[in-house]
Every structure is written in structure tokens, then in C-alpha cells.
Amino acid sequence: MAQRVPNVVVIGAGFAGVHVVKQLRKARCNVAIFDRHNYHLFQPLLYQVASAALSPGDIAYPIRRIFRSQANVSVVLGEVQSINLAKKTITVQGLEQDYDFLVIAAGSTHSYFGKDEWAKTAIGLKTIDDALDMRKRMLMAFEEAENELDEVSRRSKLTFVIVGGGPTGVELAGALREIAVKDMQEDFRNIDTSSARVILFDGNDRLIKQFPPSLSQRAKEDLERMGVEVRLNSRVTNVDATGLNIGEERIDAQNIFWAAGVQAAGVSHTLGVELDRAGRVKVLPDLSIPGHPEVFVAGDLASVTDPRTNEPVPGLAPAAMQMGRHIGRILRNQINDGTTLDPANRPAFHYVDKGTLATIGKNRAVADIRGWKFGGFFAWLLWGFVHLMFLVSFRSKVFVMWTWIWNYLFNSRSVRLITGDVHYSVRKVRDVTPSDYHPVPEDVKKDVVVTSA
């Protein structure tokens, strides 16, 4: 008879969950990792899928393949509906699964500040499907503008609003301007794609507030130099099908992208334990839930203060990986050495901030590496290098690098595909067969004023 070994259940195969499981390679336990998707997603590059620079397959990797040679791991596709801490079970697809140890790393989703009806118009960027949806909307906007006779409608189609000036918002805004100015310019006949407005709103008085103020200022200036309109201290008061309101001001925009607000994955509300305002679970210094030393929370779902700095641990990829490794090591020791379950005897989690990077556009990024603050080309190179380094598979590293080099050399985002259902909503179609032969001279900037033939 085999000796009974504990069951470790991990919810979520993001940065935190994957790193927990990797630490358990040599632990005498069965591990089951649950995720809604069959892939691990490298979220920091998701905006590059949304902006047609990378393919989904470049940044998403099958979870099964990550753990193919780790024999004590089962990968299960499915959504965890609830957790019962008293019974030590989770419910997946209506069926109960029991656990001895549980790691909750289900991540976060967008917060629309209680206005969930905005989600339909102002799409967020958390999954591959979100990114493909965003890509479709962005490409359709240019397609529709090309054939739109109505001046006001065309303006609205060529207005891209991004709500939220964190790293994702900043990166998306920069990428959209680059598409409009560099990629699309020569492909359209009736519109000057570089006239597309990209407006970035943030409720704070500066962008990327994870960075020191000097770099926030630099990011703002870089974006403005690229043609992005940056609007700080601006709170969205309404979003509807044709645009949004910022206080008294109305902006007609067909494309509203949401990069603001974070709230914890819904499963945290089924725990019956203390949550913070964003729905995150308040955990002890070792990352376990108070009163439940066998249950840990990692990544965006964990609300924890670093005892060394007295600062809350930020919701960033490096923090999630570090939390995952921390929990994985505690579990491995616990399981293999049979130490007691007392959280007080376990090491506290310390976040090691190795630096923060955000890219703004080609050759432009900002970096804050242990107090060393800089921007520009070198920060941009470093950003690329670090991201390649952390991509989960060797294949992804190689293919993303190739694609980046290619896109850099040829100024071309070639994953410009409109897939999925398309609702073409042009109000008047331009007559595409005018009677006069007038090829557009290559050296003349195209005019946005369209005259019907």
C-alpha cells in the first residue's frame, strides 16, 4: 500500500500558481492545478496582441506542457465556483474536490467602479479573447472610417479613448498612435490615419504611479510627443454606446478601452473571510489565511503588507512569482519534513523590488531599477530583454524576439486580422468607384475630407 500523501490544489495558472507548482516538483504530494483556460498567459505582453504586433500563440502556452514532465501534477480545465474552508473542498463544474492544502491564485479582473454596464462598451484587457476583441474593434474602426461619408461619424470612429494611465494604459496608448501613424498610413485611400485621436484619461495627477514622479512626467511627455492626448485628474462619469463623459465634457468615441481599476476574482467572495475594498483576501505575513494555515493566497488576490517596508505588496507580475515561490517552498517543507502548521513558525513574505519598467513606444520606455531612474532607448532595450527573459517557454522567447526584430525593422504589425463576428456599422458608404482617375501621389499627405464622386 502506498502511503497516503496530501492533495495540494492550486487555483489559477498565472504567474503565482505556476510558480507554486514548480516548487512542488520534489514534494511528496499530488498537485492539481485548475484554470479557466488551457494556457498560461504572459499578461505583460497582452497589449501587443491587442495592438496586432504579436499572435496569441506567442505569449500563451499550454499549461499541460509546462508540467508535462512533473509527474505529480494534474492540470484541470475548469472554473472554480466556490471554496468551502470548513469542509476543505472546492466546487468545480458542480462537483466537489477535496484538498489538504489550497493555494488560491485566481487573479483579478477589471473594476468599473460599480458601473458594470460600461463593460460592454469599454472593453478591458485580461484574457486572449479580450485582446482579440480589442484588436478587432481597433481594426474595424479604421475600416469603417475609410468608407464613412459622415464627417462626425468618421471622427468618432477615429477616436480611441483609453481609461486608466497605469502601465497597460500607457503601453496601449503608445501602440495605438504608432499603428495610426506608422502602420496604417499608406494602406488607406480616403482617410489620413495619423489624424486618429488617442486620448488617455487618468483620475490621478500623474501616469504610472508605481514609478517616481520624474518618470511619470517623462512618460507623459513621450506620449504627448507621439501625439497622444494625456488628460490627468479626469474621472469618467458615464460610458455609453457612442462615447463617454468626463464630468461636464462629452467625447464621442467609438473605441473605448478600459485599463483602470482592479478587483479580485469573484471566488474570493465565497470564502467568508475578511477582504479588502478590492475584494482581495487579507492574509498573514506567510500568505496564509488567518485561522486556516493550510490555505494560502497569492498574486493579485492577496492583500498583504511587507513587514520590512510596511508597504502593500503591489499587484505586479514579479510580486506574483515571488509569492508563488514563497508558498511553494513553505508547502514543500511542510509536506516533506512534516513541520507543524503554525503560521508563526513560517517565514514571512518579503517582496524584492528588482525594478519596474514600462514601455511607451518604439525606442521609448521608462525604468526604475533600485532607485536608478532613466528613460529612452536603453530603458526600451532593457524592457524587451527582461520580458523575453520571463516568457515561460523557450519557443515563446525565440518567436517573440524574431517578431519584435521584424516589426522593428519593417515598421509593420502584421497580425492585423479581423476575426470573429463582425458588425459593420457604417451609416453611409462612400462610392468606391469615382469617375475620375486620381491615384494618390505618394508624397502628398492624404486629406481626411472625403468628397463623394
Added chain:
Amino acid sequence: MAQRVPNVVVIGAGFAGVHVVKQLRKARCNVAIFDRHNYHLFQPLLYQVASAALSPGDIAYPIRRIFRSQANVSVVLGEVQSINLAKKTITVQGLEQDYDFLVIAAGSTHSYFGKDEWAKTAIGLKTIDDALDMRKRMLMAFEEAENELDEVSRRSKLTFVIVGGGPTGVELAGALREIAVKDMQEDFRNIDTSSARVILFDGNDRLIKQFPPSLSQRAKEDLERMGVEVRLNSRVTNVDATGLNIGEERIDAQNIFWAAGVQAAGVSHTLGVELDRAGRVKVLPDLSIPGHPEVFVAGDLASVTDPRTNEPVPGLAPAAMQMGRHIGRILRNQINDGTTLDPANRPAFHYVDKGTLATIGKNRAVADIRGWKFGGFFAWLLWGFVHLMFLVSFRSKVFVMWTWIWNYLFNSRSVRLITGDVHYSVRKVRDVTPSDYHPVPEDVKKDVVVTSA
């Protein structure tokens, strides 16, 4: 005042349409090319997207970018609903567009032999969205089988049926077996993925009937060696949600892929001219419609007999390209030199058969090059080389080649992503946290018999 120049309208940006427009680079005319999608698709490699080997962006390329420097071309995203030959107009999105010359190259779709209700279960492979849907179903089948306790259900989930033994059916069958045997094998814990049945049905007495019988036989033997069950002279009599009927025989299969039957795009029925049984337009030897020398049909939509061989021109990519170039040259001469519109004065279209290739699996293909018939590794290399050569962009050539080399070396299809809506339909979920610790030994073949813990 500019002199009035003719409007050329091209419907469809497939192989035929794109080649028509390319020939008109130096013609004094306005060209408008309409397509339902914003991309030109390299259809011969679509099955590789369906089988997770390539990304959509590798084989689809924005139409606008193909013609970005051809100043007399407008690209319009939209579906052509009808054509009025008498008024010389087409209707797109409810609006009429007039033409002086029209080229109809709208392609073909699947034929379910009048049983259109089968389309929901037995999905075809014509668009990127079809391929992504097929990929999702294939990957979900393995995911669901992994957790399925019910033996009969699991069998059905691991049964892949392909209807139609043309090149697409053959390529798909081979790819599915390779996935099951090589790619997935080590990624699953509860099932032996290589036990997946792949059954290829065809109504004829041999596969790939475009090829000489000896190569049909070779393809059949190669497939069988890979573990594909090839069933000839088999007509599908019913398809429903849980399987299909072949005459009296019932096969339970969750995955039915349709690679049989071709019918012309619906727009041909709005012409009011003579069509063949498949809905294709019967055209004169110059590819124009009888009585309408200003209207041409190209590609899969054209029904034409080569006057030299007295054989019908096949519905293949090379034939479509040749037809496109033929029509483009006629139009260019007509427009630039003002020759009369008499079809009798125009050159007849001759199909030049440079050879036919079909791939079966890794290192396996068949080739018939001007009567030189061979199979195996060299045919497979040639197949790869020819397909790379015809990919529309330099980027696609380079990226597909890289990906192929990678997949070849590492036996890995890494675009194994399940995207879009997922309906998880496992009837009983296996308990993934058994109480006994039993890592699967690397050298022991996994058993398909699952015992609940």
C-alpha cells in the same frame, strides 16, 4: 479635367481576385476590390491552423497591405449581396456601386449535400474562424476526455471523424493522428491520447482523386501506417450532435470535421445566368459571362473547360491564380489599348498543370509533377518549399519556415490555445485529487482505464 477612366470592380480577394488586381497595376482605371474579410488567406495551409501548428497571422495577410503601393486600388471590407448585370451594379451593405468591368471571384463554400443542418455539428474549413473553431473542438475533446469517467463518453470524445478524402481531409487526418501520438502523449495523466481514433470517410473508391490511382493508394497506406482508419465508398447518411451514420452503421463521435463537397458562393445565384450543378457560373473560354463581355468569373466560382485538354479546370489554388492573371491581362489590354469587347477576339484560358502535391504527415507527402509520380520525404520537402514560395508576403514565408523547422525539431505544436466561448460538457468529472501518490512512471504507457479515487 481628368479623362473618365473605367471602374473595375473585383469581388473576392482570394488567389483569383488578388492576381486580377496585380495585373492592373499599370492600367488606366480605378479598381475596387471587395472582400468579407480584411485579409487574404492562404487556404492550402489553413488545416495547419486548425491543427494548432501555425498561428492565423502566419497565413493571413491584410489585403490593404498587399495593395498599399498600388495607387489605383481601393480595398473595401464588405459582403456583396447581389449583382445586377443589366444595370451594371453590385449591392454592398445595401448600397449600389456601379462598374464598367466586373470580376467575380467570390470562391466557394462547403456543400452538405442539401443537409445544411449538419453544418452545426460537422464544421468545415474555409475561413480563419472555421480553423479556430476546429482547433478549439479538437483541444477540448482531449481536455474533456481527460476528466471523463464514463467510458463510452470518453471514447466518443476521442473519436475524430473527417468526412471527405480530398487533400484537406487527408492532411487533416494525418495532422490529427500526429497530434494525438506525438504532441499530446506526455501532457495528459488519465488518458492515452494515442488511443484517439481518427476515421477518414470518402464516398469514392479512392482518396485524393486529383492524383493518379497509385498515389491515392500510397496516401491511403501512409495514413493507415500512421493509425488513421480510412473508409472508402462510404456515404454519410446522417449527422447529429452525438455522431454520424454511414448507411446502417452508427459511429459515436464528438468531433466531426467536414472536408467534402464544394458549392459556389451564394452571390452567383443573383446573376440570373446559367450555373452548373454546384452553382458555378458557366463561362466562355475567355472566362467572361455569355452576353456580358465586361463581366468575368474566376477561381472556384468559374465552370470552364480547357479547350486544349477538354477537361474541366480544377478548383485548385494554381488554377485560380492563373485565371486571375488571364483576366487581369485581358482587362489591362482592353482598358489601355481600347480593343473591342468581343470575347471571340480574346485569348482562351488554358490551365497549366505544373503538378499537384498533398502532404500526409511528417516526412510524408505525395507528388505528381507533370507525370512524375513519387511520395515520401522528398515529396514532403517539395510540398513545403512550394507552399512557402506561394505565401503572399515575405514575412509569412520567413515566419512559417521558422515555425515549421521548430515544430519539426521539437515535435511540438505550440499554438494549442482554446479561445472563444467554451462549453465544457463533461458528464462526470474525475476526482483529480486521489489519496494515493502515484506519479506516472515515464516509461510506462498510460492506461485509458480510469479508476475513481
